[in-house]
Protein backbone atom coordinates (compact mmCIF):
# COMPACT_ATOMS: atom_id res chain seq x y z
CA UNK A 136 0.00 0.00 0.00
CA UNK A 137 2.65 2.38 1.05
CA UNK A 138 4.88 1.17 -1.72
CA UNK A 139 2.16 1.77 -4.33
CA UNK A 140 1.46 5.16 -2.92
CA UNK A 141 5.13 6.01 -2.96
CA UNK A 142 5.55 4.79 -6.50
CA UNK A 143 2.50 6.74 -7.56
CA UNK A 144 3.88 9.83 -5.89
CA UNK A 145 7.18 9.30 -7.65
CA UNK A 146 5.46 8.98 -11.01
CA UNK A 147 3.17 11.93 -10.43
CA UNK A 148 4.58 15.31 -11.39
CA UNK A 149 5.91 17.09 -8.35
CA UNK A 150 3.93 20.00 -7.04
CA UNK A 151 5.46 23.31 -8.08
CA UNK A 152 6.29 24.33 -4.53
CA UNK A 153 8.34 21.18 -3.95
CA UNK A 154 10.37 21.70 -7.13
CA UNK A 155 11.17 25.24 -6.14
CA UNK A 156 12.11 24.10 -2.64
CA UNK A 157 14.43 21.44 -4.05
CA UNK A 158 16.15 23.97 -6.33
CA UNK A 159 16.66 26.30 -3.41
CA UNK A 160 18.05 23.40 -1.43
CA UNK A 161 20.74 22.87 -4.06
CA UNK A 162 21.62 26.52 -4.02
CA UNK A 163 21.70 26.53 -0.24
CA UNK A 164 24.19 23.70 -0.19
CA UNK A 165 26.32 25.55 -2.68
CA UNK A 166 26.11 28.77 -0.66
CA UNK A 167 26.82 26.93 2.55
CA UNK A 168 29.87 25.33 1.00
CA UNK A 169 31.08 28.69 -0.27
CA UNK A 170 30.42 30.33 3.08
CA UNK A 171 32.32 27.54 4.80
CA UNK A 172 35.30 28.03 2.52
CA UNK A 173 35.20 31.78 3.13
CA UNK A 174 34.76 31.25 6.86
CA UNK A 175 37.59 28.77 6.94
CA UNK A 176 39.80 31.15 5.01
CA UNK A 177 38.74 34.03 7.27
CA UNK A 178 39.45 31.93 10.34
CA UNK A 179 42.90 31.03 9.05
CA UNK A 180 43.48 34.62 8.04
CA UNK A 181 42.38 35.81 11.48
CA UNK A 182 44.73 33.28 13.01
CA UNK A 183 47.49 34.69 10.81
CA UNK A 184 46.64 38.26 11.76
CA UNK A 185 46.56 37.26 15.41
CA UNK A 186 49.87 35.51 15.04
CA UNK A 187 51.45 38.45 13.19
CA UNK A 188 50.21 40.92 15.80
CA UNK A 189 51.47 38.63 18.56
CA UNK A 190 54.90 38.15 16.97
CA UNK A 191 55.14 41.84 16.13
CA UNK A 192 54.32 42.77 19.69
CA UNK A 193 56.84 40.29 21.02
CA UNK A 194 59.50 41.51 18.56
CA UNK A 195 58.94 45.10 19.61
CA UNK A 196 59.24 44.25 23.31
CA UNK A 197 62.36 42.18 22.67
CA UNK A 198 64.03 44.78 20.41
CA UNK A 199 63.31 47.64 22.80
CA UNK A 200 64.45 45.65 25.84
CA UNK A 201 67.67 44.72 24.03
CA UNK A 202 68.33 48.35 23.03
CA UNK A 203 67.76 49.57 26.61
CA UNK A 204 70.06 46.88 28.02
CA UNK A 205 72.81 47.90 25.58
CA UNK A 206 72.38 51.61 26.36
CA UNK A 207 72.48 50.93 30.11
CA UNK A 208 75.94 49.38 29.74
CA UNK A 209 77.04 52.27 27.57
CA UNK A 210 75.97 54.67 30.35
CA UNK A 211 77.75 52.57 32.98
CA UNK A 212 80.93 52.35 30.89
CA UNK A 213 80.96 56.10 30.18
CA UNK A 214 80.51 56.86 33.89
CA UNK A 215 83.28 54.43 34.85
CA UNK A 216 85.67 55.94 32.31
CA UNK A 217 84.72 59.40 33.66
CA UNK A 218 85.38 58.31 37.24
CA UNK A 219 88.72 56.89 36.16
CA UNK A 220 89.58 60.31 34.65
CA UNK A 221 88.91 61.77 38.13
CA UNK A 222 91.00 59.04 39.80
CA UNK A 223 93.72 59.77 37.27
CA UNK A 224 93.75 63.41 38.40
CA UNK A 225 93.82 62.44 42.09
CA UNK A 226 96.59 59.86 41.59
CA UNK A 227 98.66 62.25 39.49
CA UNK A 228 98.28 65.06 42.02
CA UNK A 229 99.39 62.62 44.73
CA UNK A 230 102.44 61.62 42.68
CA UNK A 231 101.32 58.00 42.09
CA UNK A 232 102.75 57.58 38.57
CA UNK A 233 102.26 53.77 38.52
CA UNK A 234 98.58 54.07 39.35
CA UNK A 235 98.14 56.36 36.38
CA UNK A 236 99.31 53.66 33.93
CA UNK A 237 96.93 51.13 35.41
CA UNK A 238 94.07 53.63 35.20
CA UNK A 239 94.72 54.46 31.52
CA UNK A 240 95.00 50.78 30.64
CA UNK A 241 91.71 50.04 32.41
CA UNK A 242 90.00 52.87 30.51
CA UNK A 243 91.20 51.45 27.16
CA UNK A 244 89.85 48.02 28.05
CA UNK A 245 86.56 49.47 29.28
CA UNK A 246 86.03 50.98 25.82
CA UNK A 247 85.63 47.35 24.65
CA UNK A 248 84.57 45.29 27.66
CA UNK A 249 81.80 47.76 28.63
CA UNK A 250 80.06 47.76 25.22
CA UNK A 251 80.57 44.00 24.75
CA UNK A 252 78.93 43.40 28.15
CA UNK A 253 76.11 45.55 26.77
CA UNK A 254 75.86 43.31 23.69
CA UNK A 255 75.63 40.25 25.97
CA UNK A 256 73.03 41.97 28.18
CA UNK A 257 71.02 42.87 25.06
CA UNK A 258 70.85 39.16 24.13
CA UNK A 259 69.42 38.41 27.57
CA UNK A 260 66.95 41.28 27.19
CA UNK A 261 65.75 39.94 23.83
CA UNK A 262 65.54 36.31 24.97
CA UNK A 263 63.72 37.12 28.22
CA UNK A 264 61.12 38.84 26.04
CA UNK A 265 60.49 35.74 23.98
CA UNK A 266 62.90 36.20 21.08
CA UNK A 267 64.62 33.07 19.82
CA UNK A 268 68.27 32.77 18.82
CA UNK A 269 68.78 33.92 15.24
CA UNK A 270 71.07 31.41 13.52
CA UNK A 271 72.14 33.87 10.81
CA UNK A 272 73.09 36.53 13.37
CA UNK A 273 74.95 33.94 15.42
CA UNK A 274 76.89 32.63 12.40
CA UNK A 275 77.75 36.18 11.40
CA UNK A 276 79.16 37.04 14.85
CA UNK A 277 81.23 33.84 14.81
CA UNK A 278 82.54 34.59 11.29
CA UNK A 279 83.41 38.07 12.45
CA UNK A 280 85.35 36.71 15.43
CA UNK A 281 87.41 34.68 12.93
CA UNK A 282 87.97 37.77 10.77
CA UNK A 283 89.16 39.74 13.81
CA UNK A 284 91.69 37.02 14.67
CA UNK A 285 92.90 36.43 11.10
CA UNK A 286 92.71 39.92 9.54
CA UNK A 287 92.90 42.52 12.33
CA UNK A 288 95.43 40.50 14.28
CA UNK A 289 97.50 39.36 11.24
CA UNK A 290 101.17 40.04 11.84
CA UNK A 291 102.53 42.67 9.46
CA UNK A 292 106.19 43.51 9.97
CA UNK A 293 106.15 42.55 13.64
CA UNK A 294 102.93 44.42 14.45
CA UNK A 295 99.22 43.68 13.88
CA UNK A 296 97.45 44.66 10.63
CA UNK A 297 95.18 47.02 12.59
CA UNK A 298 96.81 48.86 15.50
CA UNK A 299 95.77 47.31 18.83
CA UNK A 300 94.43 49.59 21.58
CA UNK A 301 96.42 47.45 24.04
CA UNK A 302 98.70 44.44 23.48
CA UNK A 303 96.64 41.32 22.72
CA UNK A 304 93.44 43.35 22.27
CA UNK A 305 92.28 41.66 19.03
CA UNK A 306 92.50 38.15 20.50
CA UNK A 307 90.59 39.26 23.58
CA UNK A 308 87.97 41.02 21.46
CA UNK A 309 87.57 37.92 19.23
CA UNK A 310 87.11 35.79 22.38
CA UNK A 311 84.34 38.15 23.56
CA UNK A 312 82.60 37.85 20.16
CA UNK A 313 82.88 34.05 20.33
CA UNK A 314 81.42 34.01 23.85
CA UNK A 315 78.41 35.96 22.61
CA UNK A 316 77.99 33.62 19.60
CA UNK A 317 78.28 30.57 21.93
CA UNK A 318 75.24 31.80 23.88
CA UNK A 319 73.33 32.48 20.64
CA UNK A 320 72.58 35.91 19.16
CA UNK A 321 68.94 37.03 19.25
CA UNK A 322 69.46 40.78 18.75
CA UNK A 323 71.86 42.21 16.18
CA UNK A 324 73.59 45.53 16.84
CA UNK A 325 72.26 47.59 13.93
CA UNK A 326 74.53 50.61 14.48
CA UNK A 327 77.78 48.65 14.43
CA UNK A 328 80.77 50.20 12.66
CA UNK A 329 83.11 47.49 11.46
CA UNK A 330 86.71 48.61 11.01
CA UNK A 331 87.03 47.09 7.54
CA UNK A 332 83.83 48.68 6.22
CA UNK A 333 84.28 51.59 3.77
CA UNK A 334 84.56 54.92 5.55
CA UNK A 335 83.17 57.21 2.86
CA UNK A 336 79.96 57.67 0.90
CA UNK A 337 79.35 55.87 -2.42
CA UNK A 338 76.14 55.55 -4.37
CA UNK A 339 76.53 51.76 -4.56
CA UNK A 340 76.60 51.69 -0.73
CA UNK A 341 73.32 53.64 -0.53
CA UNK A 342 70.28 51.39 -0.31
CA UNK A 343 68.07 54.21 -1.62
CA UNK A 344 69.69 53.76 -5.06
CA UNK A 345 68.67 50.09 -5.20
CA UNK A 346 65.17 50.92 -3.98
CA UNK A 347 64.85 53.53 -6.72
CA UNK A 348 65.94 51.03 -9.38
CA UNK A 349 63.66 48.29 -8.04
CA UNK A 350 60.66 50.62 -7.85
CA UNK A 351 61.46 52.55 -11.05
CA UNK A 352 61.33 55.64 -8.85
CA UNK A 353 62.52 58.06 -11.51
CA UNK A 354 61.74 60.97 -9.22
CA UNK A 355 64.44 59.72 -6.84
CA UNK A 356 66.95 60.11 -9.68
CA UNK A 357 65.49 63.50 -10.57
CA UNK A 358 65.97 64.71 -6.98
CA UNK A 359 69.14 62.89 -5.89
CA UNK A 360 71.16 62.04 -9.04
CA UNK A 361 69.77 64.32 -11.75
CA UNK A 362 72.26 63.52 -14.52
CA UNK A 363 73.03 59.88 -13.73
CA UNK A 364 70.35 58.27 -15.93
CA UNK A 365 71.61 60.15 -19.00
CA UNK A 366 75.34 60.16 -18.28
CA UNK A 367 75.85 56.59 -17.10
CA UNK A 368 77.66 54.37 -19.62
CA UNK A 369 78.48 51.12 -17.81
CA UNK A 370 79.97 49.66 -14.62
CA UNK A 371 83.52 50.69 -15.60
CA UNK A 372 82.57 54.28 -14.86
CA UNK A 373 81.86 53.93 -11.12
CA UNK A 374 84.38 55.52 -8.74
CA UNK A 375 86.20 53.03 -6.49
CA UNK A 376 84.65 51.97 -3.19
CA UNK A 377 86.13 54.23 -0.48
CA UNK A 378 88.77 52.57 1.70
CA UNK A 379 88.28 51.52 5.32
CA UNK A 380 89.32 54.04 7.99
CA UNK A 381 92.87 53.85 9.31
CA UNK A 382 92.24 55.30 12.77
CA UNK A 383 89.65 55.09 15.51
CA UNK A 384 90.40 51.58 16.76
CA UNK A 385 89.71 52.53 20.37
CA UNK A 386 85.95 52.57 19.66
CA UNK A 387 84.42 49.11 19.92
CA UNK A 388 82.72 48.03 16.67
CA UNK A 389 79.54 47.12 18.55
CA UNK A 390 77.89 49.72 20.82
CA UNK A 391 80.94 51.99 20.52
CA UNK A 392 81.32 54.78 23.08
CA UNK A 393 83.06 57.16 20.65
CA UNK A 394 85.81 58.30 23.00
CA UNK A 395 89.37 59.26 22.07
CA UNK A 396 92.43 58.94 24.29
CA UNK A 397 94.36 62.18 23.89
CA UNK A 398 97.68 63.39 25.22
CA UNK A 399 97.21 66.57 27.28
CA UNK A 400 99.03 68.67 29.83
CA UNK A 401 97.48 68.11 33.29
CA UNK A 402 97.13 71.88 33.85
CA UNK A 403 94.95 72.14 30.72
CA UNK A 404 92.74 69.27 31.89
CA UNK A 405 92.21 71.16 35.18
CA UNK A 406 91.59 74.52 33.48
CA UNK A 407 87.77 74.41 33.44
CA UNK A 408 87.58 73.74 37.19
CA UNK A 409 85.08 70.96 36.49
CA UNK A 410 87.54 68.18 37.40
CA UNK A 411 88.05 69.59 40.93
CA UNK A 412 84.30 70.07 41.36
CA UNK A 413 83.40 66.55 40.19
CA UNK A 414 86.22 64.97 42.20
CA UNK A 415 85.03 66.78 45.35
CA UNK A 416 81.46 65.55 44.66
CA UNK A 417 82.79 62.00 44.41
CA UNK A 418 84.70 62.38 47.69
CA UNK A 419 88.12 62.48 45.98
CA UNK A 420 89.44 65.94 46.88
CA UNK A 421 92.41 67.25 44.90
CA UNK A 422 95.09 69.29 46.70
CA UNK A 423 94.51 72.99 46.16
CA UNK A 424 96.42 74.31 44.39
CA UNK A 425 97.87 71.36 42.45
CA UNK A 426 101.71 71.50 42.42
CA UNK A 427 102.72 73.50 39.26
CA UNK A 428 105.42 70.90 38.45
CA UNK A 429 102.73 68.16 38.43
CA UNK A 430 100.50 70.35 36.26
CA UNK A 431 103.16 70.18 33.55
CA UNK A 432 102.83 66.37 33.31
CA UNK A 433 101.67 65.37 29.80
CA UNK A 434 99.59 62.18 29.85
CA UNK A 435 96.73 60.34 28.16
CA UNK A 436 93.17 61.36 29.12
CA UNK A 437 89.84 60.19 27.75
CA UNK A 438 87.82 62.71 25.75
CA UNK A 439 84.60 62.57 23.75
CA UNK A 440 85.21 62.24 19.99
CA UNK A 441 83.59 65.57 19.27
CA UNK A 442 82.85 64.66 15.65
CA UNK A 443 80.47 61.99 16.99
CA UNK A 444 79.14 63.81 20.05
CA UNK A 445 77.71 66.87 18.26
CA UNK A 446 74.22 68.22 18.83
CA UNK A 447 71.11 66.71 17.26
CA UNK A 448 70.72 69.91 15.29
CA UNK A 449 74.06 69.31 13.62
CA UNK A 450 72.63 66.21 11.94
CA UNK A 451 71.52 66.37 8.31
CA UNK A 452 68.04 65.45 9.46
CA UNK A 453 66.96 67.34 12.56
CA UNK A 454 66.11 65.34 15.66
CA UNK A 455 62.76 63.77 14.79
CA UNK A 456 60.88 65.13 17.75
CA UNK A 457 58.50 68.06 17.64
CA UNK A 458 59.55 70.99 19.84
CA UNK A 459 62.86 71.96 21.41
CA UNK A 460 65.29 69.50 22.91
CA UNK A 461 66.65 70.65 26.29
CA UNK A 462 70.33 71.50 26.06
CA UNK A 463 71.36 68.69 28.38
CA UNK A 464 69.66 66.16 26.07
CA UNK A 465 70.79 67.76 22.83
CA UNK A 466 73.66 65.53 21.78
CA UNK A 467 74.26 62.47 19.63
CA UNK A 468 77.13 60.06 20.44
CA UNK A 469 76.86 56.62 21.98
CA UNK A 470 73.54 54.89 21.35
CA UNK A 471 72.28 51.34 21.15
CA UNK A 472 70.28 50.09 18.16
CA UNK A 473 69.06 46.49 18.15
CA UNK A 474 67.46 44.51 15.34
CA UNK A 475 65.34 41.45 15.99
CA UNK A 476 63.80 39.30 13.29
CA UNK A 477 61.06 36.75 13.81
CA UNK A 478 59.83 34.38 11.11
CA UNK A 479 56.13 33.66 10.70
CA UNK A 480 54.67 30.57 9.05
CA UNK A 481 51.35 31.66 7.63
CA UNK A 482 48.28 29.51 6.92
CA UNK A 483 47.26 31.87 4.13
CA UNK A 484 49.72 33.18 1.59
CA UNK A 485 49.60 36.01 -0.88
CA UNK A 486 52.46 34.44 -2.82
CA UNK A 487 54.73 37.12 -1.43
CA UNK A 488 58.43 36.88 -0.92
CA UNK A 489 60.14 35.27 2.00
CA UNK A 490 60.77 38.72 3.46
CA UNK A 491 57.03 39.20 3.94
CA UNK A 492 57.09 36.39 6.42
CA UNK A 493 59.74 37.97 8.58
CA UNK A 494 58.75 40.44 11.25
CA UNK A 495 61.52 42.97 11.78
CA UNK A 496 61.80 45.35 14.69
CA UNK A 497 64.62 47.77 15.35
CA UNK A 498 64.69 49.40 18.79
CA UNK A 499 66.97 52.31 19.68
CA UNK A 500 67.96 53.67 23.08
CA UNK A 501 70.49 56.11 24.41
CA UNK A 502 72.16 57.10 27.67
CA UNK A 503 71.14 60.55 28.91
CA UNK A 504 72.55 62.76 31.64
CA UNK A 505 74.10 66.12 32.33
CA UNK A 506 76.78 67.94 34.29
CA UNK A 507 76.09 70.76 36.74
CA UNK A 508 78.16 73.76 35.78
CA UNK A 509 77.74 77.16 37.46
CA UNK A 510 74.37 76.02 38.77
CA UNK A 511 72.93 74.98 35.43
CA UNK A 512 72.59 71.66 33.63
CA UNK A 513 74.88 71.28 30.61
CA UNK A 514 75.69 68.50 28.14
CA UNK A 515 77.87 65.65 29.46
CA UNK A 516 80.43 66.54 26.76
CA UNK A 517 80.51 70.26 27.62
CA UNK A 518 84.12 70.01 28.85
CA UNK A 519 85.12 67.43 26.16
CA UNK A 520 86.80 65.46 28.98
CA UNK A 521 84.75 62.38 29.99
CA UNK A 522 83.26 62.85 33.47
CA UNK A 523 80.58 60.75 35.21
CA UNK A 524 77.33 62.32 33.97
CA UNK A 525 74.87 59.66 32.79
CA UNK A 526 71.81 59.02 34.91
CA UNK A 527 69.25 57.25 32.74
CA UNK A 528 68.54 55.50 29.45
CA UNK A 529 65.57 56.13 27.20
CA UNK A 530 64.18 54.79 23.97
CA UNK A 531 64.73 57.14 21.04
CA UNK A 532 63.23 57.12 17.53
CA UNK A 533 65.33 54.83 15.37
CA UNK A 534 65.50 57.57 12.71
CA UNK A 535 67.31 59.73 15.26
CA UNK A 536 69.84 56.99 16.02
CA UNK A 537 73.30 56.50 14.53
CA UNK A 538 72.26 53.37 12.58
CA UNK A 539 72.63 53.58 8.82
CA UNK A 540 69.43 53.40 6.79
CA UNK A 541 70.10 49.75 5.95
CA UNK A 542 71.21 48.65 9.42
CA UNK A 543 74.45 46.75 10.05
CA UNK A 544 72.77 43.42 10.83
CA UNK A 545 70.84 43.43 7.56
CA UNK A 546 73.01 40.50 6.53
CA UNK A 547 71.88 40.20 2.89
CA UNK A 548 72.78 43.85 2.41
CA UNK A 549 76.10 43.45 4.24
CA UNK A 550 77.11 40.52 2.01
CA UNK A 551 76.19 42.55 -1.04
CA UNK A 552 78.36 45.50 0.05
CA UNK A 553 81.32 43.48 1.31
CA UNK A 554 81.41 40.59 -1.20
CA UNK A 555 79.36 41.28 -4.34
CA UNK A 556 80.24 44.89 -5.13
CA UNK A 557 83.90 44.32 -5.91
CA UNK A 558 82.92 41.48 -8.28
CA UNK A 559 80.41 43.77 -10.01
CA UNK A 560 82.92 46.60 -10.37
CA UNK A 561 85.45 44.18 -11.93
CA UNK A 562 83.22 42.00 -14.11
CA UNK A 563 79.85 43.70 -14.43
CA UNK A 564 76.42 42.49 -13.38
CA UNK A 565 75.34 38.87 -13.41
CA UNK A 566 71.83 37.87 -14.52
CA UNK A 567 69.46 36.01 -12.18
CA UNK A 568 71.61 36.54 -9.09
CA UNK A 569 70.17 35.23 -5.85
CA UNK A 570 70.98 38.59 -4.21
CA UNK A 571 68.21 41.11 -4.86
CA UNK A 572 70.65 44.03 -4.86
CA UNK A 573 72.70 42.28 -7.56
CA UNK A 574 69.49 41.81 -9.57
CA UNK A 575 68.85 45.58 -9.19
CA UNK A 576 72.33 46.23 -10.59
CA UNK A 577 71.60 43.95 -13.56
CA UNK A 578 68.45 45.97 -14.25
CA UNK A 579 70.38 49.22 -13.85
CA UNK A 580 72.99 48.09 -16.36
CA UNK A 581 70.40 47.75 -19.17
CA UNK A 582 70.46 50.89 -21.38
CA UNK A 583 66.75 50.42 -22.13
CA UNK A 584 65.95 50.65 -18.41
CA UNK A 585 67.76 53.94 -17.96
CA UNK A 586 66.34 55.22 -21.25
CA UNK A 587 62.79 54.59 -20.05
CA UNK A 588 63.58 56.74 -17.02
CA UNK A 589 64.96 59.54 -19.16
CA UNK A 590 61.88 59.36 -21.38
CA UNK A 591 59.50 59.44 -18.42
CA UNK A 592 61.28 62.37 -16.79
CA UNK A 593 61.34 64.34 -20.05
CA UNK A 594 57.59 64.85 -19.78
CA UNK A 595 56.75 64.02 -16.15
CA UNK A 596 59.48 65.55 -14.02
CA UNK A 597 57.00 68.21 -12.83
CA UNK A 598 55.37 65.43 -10.80
CA UNK A 599 58.60 65.01 -8.83
CA UNK A 600 58.47 68.56 -7.50
CA UNK A 601 54.97 68.17 -6.10
CA UNK A 602 55.22 65.30 -3.69
CA UNK A 603 57.82 62.65 -3.00
CA UNK A 604 56.78 59.25 -4.26
CA UNK A 605 57.05 56.23 -2.06
CA UNK A 606 58.88 55.52 1.15
CA UNK A 607 62.29 56.72 2.16
CA UNK A 608 61.76 60.29 1.04
CA UNK A 609 60.55 63.16 3.18
CA UNK A 610 57.25 62.19 4.71
CA UNK A 611 57.70 58.60 3.56
CA UNK A 612 57.88 55.60 5.80
CA UNK A 613 60.98 53.96 7.10
CA UNK A 614 62.14 50.47 6.20
CA UNK A 615 62.48 49.58 9.86
CA UNK A 616 58.89 48.56 10.60
CA UNK A 617 58.10 51.68 12.60
Ligand SMILES: [Zn+2]
Pocket residue numbers: 550551552555556570571572573574
Ligand atom coordinates in the same frame (compact mmCIF):
# COMPACT_ATOMS: atom_id res chain seq x y z
ZN1 LIG B 1 74.57 41.34 -4.21
